Amino acid sequence: MTGILTSAQMRSTEAAAIACGKCSGADLMERAGQGAAQAIRDAFPVKHRHAVILCGPGNNGGDGFVVARHLAQAGWRVEVLSLPGAGQSGDAARMADLWDGPREDLARAAAEAGARPDVVIDALFGTGLGRPLDPLLADVQAAVRARAGEGACARVALDCPSGLSADTGEVVGGEDAPVLPADLTLSFHSPKPGHYLSRGPEICGALTVVPIGLPPEDVPPLEAPPTGPITRLVAPASPPRWLGARVAPGNGDHKYTRGHVLVLGGKVAQGGAARMAARAALRVGAGLVTLAVPPAALIENAARLDAVMLARCADAAALTELLEDARLSALCLGPGLPPDARTRDLVLAALGAGRPTVLDAGALSAFADAPDALFAALHPRVVLTPHEGEFARLFPDLAEARREGSKIDAVRVAADRAGAVVLLKGAATVIAGPDGASSLHAGVYARAAPWLGTAGAGDVLSGLIAGLIAGRGAQDVHGQVEVAAWLHVETARRFGPGLIAEDLPDTLPQVLRDHGL
Numbered sequence: 080m081t082g083i084l085t086s087a088q089m090r091s092t093e094a095a096a097i098a099c100g101k102c103s104g105a106d107l108m109e110r111a112g113q114g115a116a117q118a119i120r121d122a123f124p125v126k127h128r129h130a131v132i133l134c135g136p137g138n139n140g141g142d143g144f145v146v147a148r149h150l151a152q153a154g155w156r157v158e159v160l161s162l163p164g165a166g167q168s169g170d171a172a173r174m175a176d177l178w179d180g181p182r183e184d185l186a187r188a189a190a191e192a193g194a195r196p197d198v199v200i201d202a203l204f205g206t207g208l209g210r211p212l213d214p215l216l217a218d219v220q221a222a223v224r225a226r227a228g229e230g231a232c233a234r235v236a237l238d239c240p241s242g243l244s245a246d247t248g249e250v251v252g253g254e255d256a257p258v259l260p261a262d263l264t265l266s267f268h269s270p271k272p273g274h275y276l277s278r279g280p281e282i283c284g285a286l287t288v289v290p291i292g293l294p295p296e297d298v299p300p301l302e303a304p305p306t307g308p309i310t311r312l313v314a315p316a317s318p319p320r321w322l323g324a325r326v327a328p329g330n331g332d333h334k335y336t337r338g339h340v341l342v343l344g345g346k347v348a349q350g351g352a353a354r355m356a357a358r359a360a361l362r363v364g365a366g367l368v369t370l371a372v373p374p375a376a377l378i379e380n381a382a383r384l385d386a387v388m389l390a391r392c393a394d395a396a397a398l399t400e401l402l403e404d405a406r407l408s409a410l411c412l413g414p415g416l417p418p419d420a421r422t423r424d425l426v427l428a429a430l431g432a433g434r435p436t437v438l439d440a441g442a443l444s445a446f447a448d449a450p451d452a453l454f455a456a457l458h459p460r461v462v463l464t465p466h467e468g469e470f471a472r473l474f475p476d477l478a479e480a481r482r483e484g485s486k487i488d489a490v491r492v493a494a495d496r497a498g499a500v501v502l503l504k505g506a507a508t509v510i511a512g513p514d515g516a517s518s519l520h521a522g523v524y525a526r527a528a529p530w531l532g533t534a535g536a537g538d539v540l541s542g543l544i545a546g547l548i549a550g551r552g553a554q555d556v557h558g559q560v561e562v563a564a565w566l567h568v569e570t571a572r573r574f575g576p577g578l579i580a581e582d583l584p585d586t587l588p589q590v591l592r593d594h595g596l
C-alpha cells in the first residue's frame with residue numbers, strides 16, 4: 080500500500096534524502112518540473128501547445144520555472160507570469176535563471192489581453208501555503224481563461240491547487256476564501272491528505288502522482304520521520320494482491336474455522352438493517368451467521384431468512400447466555416437497534432465477552448450522553464463505524480476541531496481515546512487503530528462510488544467487517560477493516576446505477592470472481 084504524506088512529512092522526507100547525500104534540493108525540483116512537464120504533454124496532446132504558468136515566491140514557483148523550460152524545449156509557447164519575489168532565493172532562483180523565455184509581472188500581465196492558452200498552470204503555492212490566498216490570484220486564473228481565442232483552457236495545479244490545504248482538503252481561510260480549482264493536479268512523490276479529504280477531490284479535478292526519485296513513500300528514509308506515522312492509502316491495485324489471502328478460505332477450512340458471526344437484530348418491522356448486515360457477513364466469508372432478535376420479532380425474521388440462522392435474545396442477560404457458546408467468534412451490533420437503554424446493556428454485555436465486535440448506528444448513538452461509559456468497555460478488537468453525525472455524538476470536541484483540521488487527525492485521536500479501531504465513513508473513509516496506525520480509503524476520482532449514498536449501505540459495511548474479522552481475520556482487525564472498505568466501494572462500482580443496499584451482498588461474489596478468487 081502507498082503512503083499519503085502530510086506537508087511536514089514531505090518536508091522531512093525531502094530533508095532526509097538531501098542530508099544523506101542522495102540528491103540535492105535542486106535535483107528534486109528539476110525532477111518534479113521535468114516529470115510535471117511530461118505529464119502535461121501526455122494529458123494535453125493539443126495542437127497549438129500554448130501554456131501560461133503562474134509562478135509563486137517559493138519552491139512551488141521554482142517547479143513552475145522548470146516546467147516552463149521543459150515545455151519550451153518541447154516546442155510549446157510558454158508565458159511565465161510571476162509574483163514579486165518569485166525565483167529570487169534558493170533552488171527556485173537557480174531554476175528562474177535557467178528560464179530564458181518571456182516573464183512578466185503577474186498583476187500587470189493579467190490585465191493585458193493575450194491569446195487564450197491551452198493550459199494555465201498554477202505554480203503559485205504548494206505545501207508551503209501558510210495563510211489565505213489573495214483573491215487577485217483566482218481572478219488572474221479566470222482572466223487568463225477568459226482571453227479571446229479558440230478552444231477551452233484547462234487548469235493544471237503543481238503539487239496542490241493554490242488555496243487548498245494539502246493537509247486537510249479545506250480551503251485555507253474558510254469555504255468562501257479564494258482557491259484556484261484545477262482540472263488536473265500533479266502531486267509530487269506521493270499523494271497528500273488534502274487531495275482526498277473534504278473539498279480536495281472537487282478542487283483537484285483529477286490526480287496524478289509524479290515520482291521525483293525519493294524512496295518509496297511507506298519506507299521512511301533513514302529513520303522514522305519525526306512527524307508522526309504515515310497514513311496508508313488503501314490502494315486500488317487491480318487485482319489487489321492481498322485480496323485472496325484476506326478473504327478466500329483455505330482448502331482445509333470448515334464453517335467453524337471461517338467464523339460464526341452473531342448479529343443483534345431490532346424490533347418487529349425494524350429488522351431490515353440487521354438482516355442486510357447478516358447477509359453481508361455470510362457472503363464475505365463467515366462460515367455461519369446467526370441473527371439474534373427480540374422474541375416478538377422471531378416470526379418476521381423466520382419468514383425472511385434461510386442460510387442465516389435465527390436465535391431469540393430478549394435482553395442483555397439472554398445475550399450473555401448466548402455468548403457462552405465460544406464458537407460465536409464475532410459480533411455486530413447497531414444496524415436497526417434503537418439508541419436506548421436496552422441497546423446500551425446489549426453493547427456492554429457484548430463487549431464483556433471480549434470477542435471481535437462491530438458497533439454501528441444505534442449501538443453508538445445509545446452512548447451519546449455517556450461516551451466515556453462506552454470507551455471504558457472497549458478493547459482493541461472492537462471496530463466503531465460512525466458516520467459524521469454519530470462521530471459528533473461520541474467525540475463532540477473532535478468533530479468541532481475537524482472544521483479546521485484534518486479528518487485523519489480527528490479519527491486518530493478518536494481511536495486513541497476509544498482504545499478501539501474507528502472507521503469514519505464518507506467518500507473518503509478514514510480508519511485508525513489504537514496503536515496509532517491510520518489508513519484512508521478514497522471512493523473518489525477513478526474509484527468514485529456515489530451510488531453508495533443509499534439507505535442501508537452502512538449496515539452492509541458493518542456486516543462485511545464482522546464477516547472479515549470472524550475467522551483468521553481477527554488477528555489483524557485494522558487490515559480487515561481496510562479490506563471491507565475496499566470491497567464495499569468495489570461492489571458498489573461493479574453494480575453501478577440503481578444500486579440499493581440489498582444489491583451489495585449479492586453482487587459481492589462477482590467482485591470476488593473478477594479478482595481471481
Ligand SMILES: NC(=O)C1=CN([C@@H]2O[C@H](COP(=O)(O)OP(=O)(O)OC[C@H]3O[C@@H](n4cnc5c(N)ncnc54)[C@H](OP(=O)(O)O)[C@@H]3O)[C@@H](O)[C@H]2O)[C@@H](O)CC1
Pocket residue numbers: 089090092093107108111135136137138139140141142203204205206207208209210211212213237238239267291
Ligand atoms: N518537499 C519536497 O520534497 C519538494 C518540494 N517541491 C515543491 O516545493 C513546494 C513547497 O515549497 P515551499 O515550502 O517553498 O512552499 P510554497 O508552497 O512554494 O510557498 C511558500 C512561499 O509562499 C509564501 N506564502 C505562503 N502562503 C502565502 C500566501 N497566502 N500569500 C502569499 N505568500 C504566501 C511563503 O512566504 P512567507 O510565508 O514567508 O511570506 C513562501 O515564500 C511543494 O509544494 C512542491 O511544489 C519540489 O520542488 C520538489 C521536492
Ligand SMILES: Nc1ncnc2c1ncn2[C@@H]1O[C@H](COP(=O)(O)OP(=O)(O)O)[C@@H](O)[C@H]1O
Pocket residue numbers: 440466504505506507508522527528529530531532533534535536537538539540
Ligand atoms: N458518495 C459516496 N462515495 C462513496 N461512499 C459513500 C458515498 N456516500 C456514502 N457512502 C458510503 O455509504 C455508507 C453509508 O453509511 P451510513 O451513513 O451509515 O448509512 P445507513 O445508516 O443508511 O446504512 C458509508 O459506508 C459511506 O462511506
Ligand SMILES: [K+]
Pocket residue numbers: 139201202203204205236237238239240241
Ligand atoms: K500550486
